[in-house]
Amino acid sequence: MADFIQPRTLKGFRDYPPELMIPRERLLEQARRVYRSYGFAPIDTPALEYTEILLGKGGEETDKQLYRFTDHGGRDVALRFDLTVPFARFAAEHIGKLGTPFKRYHMGPVWRGENTQRGRYREFWQCDFDTIGTTSNASDIETALVIYDLMRALDFHDFRIHVSHRSILNGILEHMNLADGAAAVLRAIDKVAKTPETDVLKEMREKAGLTDTQGMEILGLLKAYSPDLPIGTSRRKMEELKTRYCGISAVETGVDRLEELFDVFESLGIAQHLRLDLSIARGLDYYTGTVYETFLSALPAIGSVCSGGRYDNLASLYTKQVLPGVGASLGLDRLLAAMEELKMLPTTATPAPVLMVQFTPERLGDYQKMARTLRAEGIGVEVYPGAKKVGQQLQYAERRGFKVALIAGPDEFANGLWKIKDLAKREERAIATNEVVKTVREML
Amino acid sequence: MADFIQPRTLKGFRDYPPELMIPRERLLEQARRVYRSYGFAPIDTPALEYTEILLGKGGEETDKQLYRFTDHGGRDVALRFDLTVPFARFAAEHIGKLGTPFKRYHMGPVWRGENTQRGRYREFWQCDFDTIGTTSNASDIETALVIYDLMRALDFHDFRIHVSHRSILNGILEHMNLADGAAAVLRAIDKVAKTPETDVLKEMREKAGLTDTQGMEILGLLKAYSPDLPIGTSRRKMEELKTRYCGISAVETGVDRLEELFDVFESLGIAQHLRLDLSIARGLDYYTGTVYETFLSALPAIGSVCSGGRYDNLASLYTKQVLPGVGASLGLDRLLAAMEELKMLPTTATPAPVLMVQFTPERLGDYQKMARTLRAEGIGVEVYPGAKKVGQQLQYAERRGFKVALIAGPDEFANGLWKIKDLAKREERAIATNEVVKTVREML
Numbered sequence: 001m002a003d004f005i006q007p008r009t010l011k012g013f014r015d016y017p018p019e020l021m022i023p024r025e026r027l028l029e030q031a032r033r034v035y036r037s038y039g040f041a042p043i044d045t046p047a048l049e050y051t052e053i054l055l056g057k058g059g060e061e062t063d064k065q066l067y068r069f070t071d072h073g074g075r076d077v078a079l080r081f082d083l084t085v086p087f088a089r090f091a092a093e094h095i096g097k098l099g100t101p102f103k104r105y106h107m108g109p110v111w112r113g114e115n116t117q118r119g120r121y122r123e124f125w126q127c128d129f130d131t132i133g134t135t136s137n138a139s140d141i142e143t144a145l146v147i148y149d150l151m152r153a154l155d156f157h158d159f160r161i162h163v164s165h166r167s168i169l170n171g172i173l174e175h176m177n178l179a180d181g182a183a184a185v186l187r188a189i190d191k192v193a194k195t196p197e198t199d200v201l202k203e204m205r206e207k208a209g210l211t212d213t214q215g216m217e218i219l220g221l222l223k224a225y226s227p228d229l230p231i232g233t234s235r236r237k238m239e240e241l242k243t244r245y246c247g248i249s250a251v252e253t254g255v256d257r258l259e260e261l262f263d264v265f266e267s268l269g270i271a272q273h274l275r276l277d278l279s280i281a282r283g284l285d286y287y288t289g290t291v292y293e294t295f296l297s298a299l300p301a302i303g304s305v306c307s308g309g310r311y312d313n314l315a316s317l318y319t320k321q322v323l324p325g326v327g328a329s330l331g332l333d334r335l336l337a338a339m340e341e342l343k344m345l346p347t348t349a350t351p352a353p354v355l356m357v358q359f360t361p362e363r364l365g366d367y368q369k370m371a372r373t374l375r376a377e378g379i380g381v382e383v384y385p386g387a388k389k390v391g392q393q394l395q396y397a398e399r400r401g402f403k404v405a406l407i408a409g410p411d412e413f414a415n416g417l418w419k420i421k422d423l424a425k426r427e428e429r430a431i432a433t434n435e436v437v438k439t440v441r442e443m444l
Numbered sequence: 445m446a447d448f449i450q451p452r453t454l455k456g457f458r459d460y461p462p463e464l465m466i467p468r469e470r471l472l473e474q475a476r477r478v479y480r481s482y483g484f485a486p487i488d489t490p491a492l493e494y495t496e497i498l499l500g501k502g503g504e505e506t507d508k509q510l511y512r513f514t515d516h517g518g519r520d521v522a523l524r525f526d527l528t529v530p531f532a533r534f535a536a537e538h539i540g541k542l543g544t545p546f547k548r549y550h551m552g553p554v555w556r557g558e559n560t561q562r563g564r565y566r567e568f569w570q571c572d573f574d575t576i577g578t579t580s581n582a583s584d585i586e587t588a589l590v591i592y593d594l595m596r597a598l599d600f601h602d603f604r605i606h607v608s609h610r611s612i613l614n615g616i617l618e619h620m621n622l623a624d625g626a627a628a629v630l631r632a633i634d635k636v637a638k639t640p641e642t643d644v645l646k647e648m649r650e651k652a653g654l655t656d657t658q659g660m661e662i663l664g665l666l667k668a669y670s671p672d673l674p675i676g677t678s679r680r681k682m683e684e685l686k687t688r689y690c691g692i693s694a695v696e697t698g699v700d701r702l703e704e705l706f707d708v709f710e711s712l713g714i715a716q717h718l719r720l721d722l723s724i725a726r727g728l729d730y731y732t733g734t735v736y737e738t739f740l741s742a743l744p745a746i747g748s749v750c751s752g753g754r755y756d757n758l759a760s761l762y763t764k765q766v767l768p769g770v771g772a773s774l775g776l777d778r779l780l781a782a783m784e785e786l787k788m789l790p791t792t793a794t795p796a797p798v799l800m801v802q803f804t805p806e807r808l809g810d811y812q813k814m815a816r817t818l819r820a821e822g823i824g825v826e827v828y829p830g831a832k833k834v835g836q837q838l839q840y841a842e843r844r845g846f847k848v849a850l851i852a853g854p855d856e857f858a859n860g861l862w863k864i865k866d867l868a869k870r871e872e873r874a875i876a877t878n879e880v881v882k883t884v885r886e887m888l
Contacts, residue, residue, distance in 0.1 A: 015534055
């Protein structure tokens with residue numbers, strides 16, 4: 001025993017056995033289908049980049065978490081920690097050839113040497129989509145539509161996309177003569193959901209020099225234009241903002257763009273999934289326009305499952321070409337966790353619903369022939385590899401989550417029949433060979 | 445300019461822009477569909493493993509190519525160089541819970557710090573499928589069927605799966621009293637396709653102690669049972685082998701298993717794609733049973749595009765449980781290169797065939813409504829983000845490879861019409877709103 005190498009994964013890393021991987025693949029497939037249906041094209045970039053490409057792009061914390069080393073050629077390299085920085089590098093390198101507007105999606109693993117105590121993993125997948133090279137509000141609106149379609153494609157019906165526009169809060173702070181401390185105020189606002197009000201006020205006082213009256217006014221605003229607005233009040237609240245801050249162009253610009261977004265959602269009959277929410281202050285050093293977060297009504301505490309926003313310039317560190325854009329990222333692991341908690345995940349360890357029992361090895365050609373007939377109709381069939389006892393094969397089928405078993409021995413072949421078994425109901429009957437496809441389809 | 449970080453990828457790594465990524469995704473999707481249709485379940489493992497898991501598993505060359513470093517926790521870690529070693533570790537860790545037989549597929553990137561002069565990349569994808577926990581020939585046969593279906597799913601019609609069984613050559617060498625030198629002889633045989641005959645004879649003489657007469661006998665055998673056999677002779681050649689080496693049980697066992705494989709392919713009417721080929725001596729320290737290589741008739745020089753074989757024990761380094769299995773790996777990059785050379789790849793940079801022209805921004809809701817109608821029918825539609833000149837939008841559509849453009853301005857909306865343009869033929873006509881889906885479908 002001492003000679004064996006202990007089979008284990010690194011701390012913070014995990015294997016995906018079929019029961020985890022089948023839902024993850026399904027989620028990725030649905031996302032891919034939705035992205036493509038809007039004309040987003042797939043790209044990929046290397047897992048490893050020159051460290052100078054990645055360093056200093058995600059803040060001090062991210063720098064510390066980089067998997068960084070020297071390669072065989074003495075190069076300082078690191079594993080990517082997100083898909084945005086590689087996209088900025090990619091865009092700077094290729095946009096001349098690709099042309100604008102350019103719409104891409106990118107799905108892949110990223111790596112961060114994070115503290116694993118918070119239940120986070122050091123390797124996880126991101127699924128980003130972005131439209132770059134345009135400032136058009138049509139792309140902001142489309143971003144929200146893609147989020148809506150993603151959620152529906154994943155069988156969520158009760159969810160809300162919270163939107164804001166960074167200009168609105170900036171304009172309000174300017175109106176309050178607090179423009180200089182705007183960044184610090186927004187950083188404090190970002191903590192509202194997780195921190196007691198007194199602490200937020202304290203931070204605004206100490207970091208941005210606000211009086212408590214000013215701080216209370218801002219917190220009051222956030223409550224008045226908050227995610228918990230009942231359906232239908234978002235439109236009225238936006239009108240209110242324009243009246244209240246009449247003449248502040250930043251507020252007007254922001255609200256106008258959001259109103260166009262609500263217009264399109266209303267004309268499509270899906271505005272009940274949209275909410276104005278001034279408290280969204282995500283990625284504050286990066287986003288400059290519309291911002292998005294998406295919440296599941298059944299599990300609000302899990303946080304936003306799809307978030308993003310508009311930015312002024314993607315690749316300013318690598319090129320002088322100005323590339324404005326808008327995009328969002330699907331929180332794959334968070335969504336999977338939510339779907340598990342909401343019992344939305346199938347509990348199967350097989351991607352094929354039909355098990356073909358191998359009654360006798362001499363008939364393997366016949367088993368595979370019938371299996372191929374079903375496969376050609378889009379029905380997955382596993383042929384059991386050995387001619388074990390039928391009972392053992394059926395046990396295997398039940399354990400793996402197969403739905404239907406097909407069985408044929410000498411008697412059935414002599415009479416042109418197949419035994420078909422519903423594994424959940426444990427009911428079995430005999431049907432003619434030419435009835436198999438139709439019957440299996442009815443049972444699935 | 446001096447302030448910009450140069451946007452570049454590492455030597456041996458590359459970006460995948462849409463025109464490369466769209467075919468790669470299509471290939472992965474087809475492979476996934478075929479694997480699943482046979483009941484292979486997806487798994488994934490981390491990119492990073494403890495170095496001790498990977499080291500010494502792929503030979504001296506692979507060890508040198510490892511991307512190996514020390515992580516934040518002082519662990520000796522490395523990026524995986526293939527998907528087989530991680531699968532062995534995975535199986536040792538989880539097989540008790542998963543049970544056998546266990547069929548998995550695994551697609552993902554692997555990393556090797558190879559010399560890039562040979563046109564190889566240091567990051568590339570592998571697509572493996574394996575059945576473990578059974579010695580049944582049904583799984584060997586199924587492996588060949590999966591290869592056949594993969595090739596057909598990728599639109600190849602003229603290809604041949606070359607098969608052999610390692611027992612046959614081992615039995616013959618035993619019969620020639622050369623069992624001791626078998627490993628060295630097989631290593632020499634592996635070079636037959638790339639090396640002059642005299643060099644192969646020299647290697648057999650020096651490394652395995654064969655006389656030139658013995659060496660010539662073996663080379664003669666390989667030619668007699670070679671890949672260039674005309675269709676239909678494989679069966680006769682197998683009978684011949686059993687007669688010639690009558691009583692050598694290893695030869696008989698090997699041939700019997702291959703004959704069962706041919707039986708099933710014949711009963712399915714696809715035996716013209718199967719060939720006996722004794723010269724396949726791949727992965728000689730690893731494979732122990734049936735071995736497979738797949739060649740494109742139009743491009744034989746590109747080498748095997750799907751290869752694999754049966755092995756006695758997958759995870760012997762990590763567990764005492766014996767896990768025999770059989771599997772193969774699709775050569776993704778080689779296939780893509782072949783498809784490019786054979787002009788089988790679509791030259792499009794968009795996954796959506798329809799471009800919706802944005803004639804006027806006020807009608808964005810109507811454009812997105814029609815786009816959604818088409819998307820619901822499975823037809824991808826990109827709505828152009830800005831209301832630029834129609835000519836510019838159509839230029840964009842042609843450059844990206846869209847097939848159809850839809851255009852509607854005030855006149856069309858007033859009359860309930862859409863202009864539809866075939867971008868290849870440059871023909872345009874007006875159709876009624878309720879005809880759009882049908883007409884677009886006909887044009888694609």
